[in-house]
Amino acid sequence: MTAQIIDGKAFAGDLRAKVAAMVPAFRAKAGRAPGLAVVLVGEDPASQVYVRNKHKMTIEAGMESFEHRLPADTSQDALIALVHQLNADPSVDGILVQLPLPRQIDESAVLAAIDPDKDVDGFHVVNVGRLSTGMAGYVPCTPLGCVMLLKDRLGDLSGKDAVVIGRSNIVGKPMAQLLLAENCTVTVAHSRTANLPEVVRRADIVVAAVGRPEMVKGDWIKPGAIVIDVGINRVPGAGPGKTKLVGDVDFAEAVEVAGAITPVPGGVGPMTIAVLLRNTLVAAHRLAGVPYEK
Numbered sequence: 001m002t003a004q005i006i007d008g009k010a011f012a013g014d015l016r017a018k019v020a021a022m023v024p025a026f027r028a029k030a031g032r033a034p035g036l037a038v039v040l041v042g043e044d045p046a047s048q049v050y051v052r053n054k055h056k057m058t059i060e061a062g063m064e065s066f067e068h069r070l071p072a073d074t075s076q077d078a079l080i081a082l083v084h085q086l087n088a089d090p091s092v093d094g095i096l097v098q099l100p101l102p103r104q105i106d107e108s109a110v111l112a113a114i115d116p117d118k119d120v121d122g123f124h125v126v127n128v129g130r131l132s133t134g135m136a137g138y139v140p141c142t143p144l145g146c147v148m149l150l151k152d153r154l155g156d157l158s159g160k161d162a163v164v165i166g167r168s169n170i171v172g173k174p175m176a177q178l179l180l181a182e183n184c185t186v187t188v189a190h191s192r193t194a195n196l197p198e199v200v201r202r203a204d205i206v207v208a209a210v211g212r213p214e215m216v217k218g219d220w221i222k223p224g225a226i227v228i229d230v231g232i233n234r235v236p237g238a239g240p241g242k243t244k245l246v247g248d249v250d251f252a253e254a255v256e257v258a259g260a261i262t263p264v265p266g267g268v269g270p271m272t273i274a275v276l277l278r279n280t281l282v283a284a285h286r287l288a289g290v291p292y293e294k
């Protein structure tokens with residue numbers, strides 16, 4: 001059996017198109033476009049690529065993009081002052097501070113300064129609390145994108161055995177909360193989990209968010225399981241100096257066993273920005289008092 005390939009790139013493209021299609025009606029009602037502010041501190045090359053793509057796709061969706069690029073030696077106070085300014089700016093609906101931040105800045109202090117109602121990344125403790133107590137808030141983009149792909153494939157997730165490998169605040173923990181909210185029976189595995197292959201073998205749904213290239217092997221997967229690979233790992237490619245991207249799952253092996261699987265690249269990765277735009281549109285509606293109709 002060969003797994004179906006879950007085309008996250010196409011799904012994300014559709015989601016961005018849906019968001020873009022809703023922007024004109026919002027503009028007509030609110031008298032302005034939804035606005036997303038992205039703050040980049042320093043010159044981390046990967047972050048620069050992400051910020052560039054976010055800007056491009058925000059504009060393509062018909063929204064306002066406010067980019068703030070600050071030097072690597074920016075102080076924590078200066079960054080927090082900018083966040084306060086964006087909190088107060090009525091043309092800004094969503095605020096995203098690109099992580100990681102330079103060493104002199106305490107990430108948690110900066111995230112705590114963002115108005116939770118503009119926290120479209122869903123990292124503020126208020127939104128973490130809202131997610132875990134079932135209140136409306138903002139959910140981190142990557143795990144929300146994973147749930148959208150799962151529901152598109154499976155419909156109702158009730159009663160499924162789900163194993164999430166990884167317990168980071170950005171992916172693993174919110175992923176587990178979202179699956180719990182979908183009535184899955186959730187196991188969260190991590191670096192201290194005993195007998196990980198055995199634990200994964202129970203799962204109808206496997207979400208790998210580890211950051212270790214091709215760690216999850218084909219014989220860890222229950223036949224027919226749905227595999228969502230969040231990992232993005234750059235490894236040596238064919239030929240000198242060449243590199244390629246691989247996930248946390250050994251795709252060549254897992255594709256022979258799973259019922260469906262996300263590829264890397266082209267699976268979960270493209271979902272993140274699409275969900276960010278969706279979260280920004282939702283924030284704009286809430287802040288402007290315009291009902292959001294999906």
Ligand code: NDP
Nearest residue numbers: 142166167168171190191209210211230231232268269272
């Ligand atoms: P973190 O490094 O923050 O977390 C990794 C998690 O994996 C930790 O909980 C760690 O356990 C666990 N882990 C590490 N080694 C093992 C092991 N041998 N067995 C079991 N568990 C292990 O990473 P992130 O959550 O931020 O990211 C995970 C991956 O997802 C990365 O490849 C990242 O690039 C990718 N990513 C992709 C995104 C996208 O598609 N847009 C967005 C965000 C991330 P412990 O807690 O015990 O240390």
